[in-house]
Amino acid sequence: MDKVPMTTAGYAALEQELKTRQQEERPRIIQAIAEARSHGDLSENAEYHAAKESQSLNEGRIAEIEDKLSRAEVIDVSKLSGTTIKFGATVNLIDEDTEEEKTFQLVGETEADVKLGKVSITSPTARALIGKKVGDTVEVNTPGGGKSYEVVKVAFR
Incomplete structure (x- = not known):
């Protein structure tokens, strides 16, 4: 199970x-x-x-x-810490093409809701972010094509 x-x-x-x-x-x-x-x-x-x-x-x-x-x-995300992106992290990213800032929290599939900024841990975006740190560049393959983001903040709250 x-x-x-x-x-x-x-x-x-x-x-x-x-x-x-x-x-x-x-x-x-x-x-x-x-x-x-x-x-x-x-x-x-x-x-x-x-x-x-x-x-x-x-x-x-x-x-x-x-x-x-x-x-x-x-x-309990509030008990997590560190600088590496993992489950529960709230991540601030800058889109390297548009300079737009996005914020995501990596959550389980049952609570994922893109409109609320909650991304499933199994999604392509989350899989690309796992293990990254502030300053890293992340390449994400989206249905609309490849996206390049810079990680600017990692928090657990």
């Missing part, structure tokens, strides 16, 4: 989603099924079928979250 690396915040977010799905979504869906069932003939009851589908999706997501939590290897 593979461990899933996860930050403390990522683990807490999954726990919160699980709690919401079990304590709020599940009873709401059960109520919707009961209400739709009271409308009679189930064979042509769209509300009933929609509620059953919602129940299936919710229960599937609950099982998925429980699996991830059971395999989680929680890493």
Whole structure:
């Protein structure tokens, strides 16, 4: 059984989603099924079928979250230190073509969200950054072509 690396915040977010799905979504869906069932003939009851589908999706997501939590290897990033980029690091980069600064945190796959600057440890960008230090140049192959970055800061927070 593979461990899933996860930050403390990522683990807490999954726990919160699980709690919401079990304590709020599940009873709401059960109520919707009961209400739709009271409308009679189930064979042509769209509300009933929609509620059953919602129940299936919710229960599937609950099982998925429980699996991830059971395999989680929680890493407290605030206890990490050093100057070398590794899991949990928040990295500031300068795009050598545009001079634009970007900030990424390397996280587990389950908490990756590019819009929030959280990059999966398995992504091409993260793999290129692992082991680098401030001052290093990093070549990253992206879908839009090669990018060249200079590492300007490495922090663990």
